Amino acid sequence: MPEPHPSDVPDEPPPFLGTWSRVYRAVMVYLALLIAGFYLFARAYR
């Protein structure tokens, strides 16, 4: 391709929680809480 890609793609830490692995763990906990909430919601209104 005539125009080259930008050659340097910087990696940075996340803007919160310090490390990416902590962010990923937080997302997993969030998913677990969401599913639990939906389960209780479905039970309450069935």
Added chain:
Amino acid sequence: MRTLDWVVLVASLLSIIAYGLYRSRGSNTVDRYLLAGKSMPWYAMALSIMATQASAITFISTTGQSYVDGMRFVQFYFGLPLAMIVIAAVVVPVFHHSRVYTAYEYLEKRFDSKTRALGSLIFLAQRGLSAGLTIYAPALVLSVILGWPEAVTTVCVGATVVTYTMLGGIKAVTWSDVQQMVVIFAGLVISLVTVIVLLPRSVSFGDAVYLAGAAGRLNTVTTTFDWNDRFNLWSGLFGGTFLFLSYFGCDQSQVQRYLTGKSIAESRLSLLFNAVAKIPMQFFILFIGAMVFVFYLFAQPPVLFQRAELARIGKNGAFAPIAGQYQQAYETRRQAAFALVEAHHSGDPAAEERQKAAYRAAQAEIDRTRSQAARLVEQTGGEAGFSDTNYIFLSFVTRYLPAGIVGLVIAVILAATMSASSGEINSLATVSVIDLYQRYFKRGASDRHYLLASRAATLFWGAYAVLFAGYARRLGSLIVAVNKVGSLFYGSLLGCFVVAFAFPRVKGTPVFAGMLAGEAAILWTAAYTDISWLWYNGIGCGVVLATALGISALRDGAASTRPATPRSGSPRPA
């Protein structure tokens, strides 16, 4: 459509298209046209990724899905956050460091040219079909509102989308998506508030939720495992994870979005935003469908929501008794709903259970009568597997929403779809030019030549999508059809990328054979078994892995199947 609706609709669409054209300024090189010069911030990519999925199908089909089947479709998205984590952690750094335009370009760096070509062709076949479905959905909107034949509206919408896409590059598409999402969120909130306001005065919001739940419309989690059940906790967590891994990791229409990021961190954040926001958004949309269901407990809905088919079978002698039964069933259900609310407030559990049973029996009778009408459609020359799911929300919007709001909702549906379609067609053109045309037909041409080729490819794929859209109405619920079509192809692509990232010593020929075997396995499963399509991705991926690792082991000995340190210079996961 009233005059105010037309004013709002035309003004909204013109402003969105004008904004898109304005943002497309400067996209005069291939790098800027296809990757926005790697300049996009995370929030623009995040909303663009979300907007690509929140097309007209989201509004039209998801709400209808909830109306007829309840909210259990939300489980389909449970695997999305898990997939996003894997992609953010493993895939994003590899693609960024590889400095590729397309996901399949990476396959040649990692394996060989034939694997790249096969991956590209699988993507083109799958995404081309999906683009047809995306264009069909707003055509459906116009046909319901204007009464035009769907074929005419499909061509009109398709021509508009292709023109817009040819003029604007990925940067224009992305920034337009940001604007779309703001309007979409506003439209969702207005729709929900309106449907609640329109309920009878004696039915509170709490009563509406109770009635939806009693009719099985709030079934957000089903823990029972069943291979043939499309939507349950397990198919969502496992099947959904594979599907979204494939979608966000191997589908150029999504990969191209996060390749435009300024940095790896910006791309990761855009994906993780979707991991957090997508499920609540789908829950909200499905909840609107459930509330539309409750609304129609007290305002008689038509036997079928597709007016053209209803008018056609209305002339048939067999329809009169069905209509009579339906009228009676509706009245019975309406009375039962009021009685159930009263029993619920009375605090008498026995009376409540009695009324709940009567209410459910009345709903079953309504469902039975609607099925009879659907069968009559099929028996009198209509399409096999007739479904009016996609017409339910539209019917509600056009009949009950106030002037101005109808125009706004229709504008949101149309504009969102134009944006989603333009992204799809843009990615199809990118793969056609970068992975096939530039690689096999015309190497070393000028930047201007490839820019023109990209625009020509956009025109080709737009025409292809319009042609396939003519077939889309035979596929039932559009939201299911889109994901089902994707599942037929994604598994083998996913398997290929898993081998690429996790087994550095496996070479091109074993994975190429694995992709062919995986695709064959998926097509066989779809044709000869009742296994739900959500599992196709896992099956396809598993067959690719088994075949590629098996052949590799036979060729190179058992040692080559173990994960090992990548060769010097080869891309590696972070």
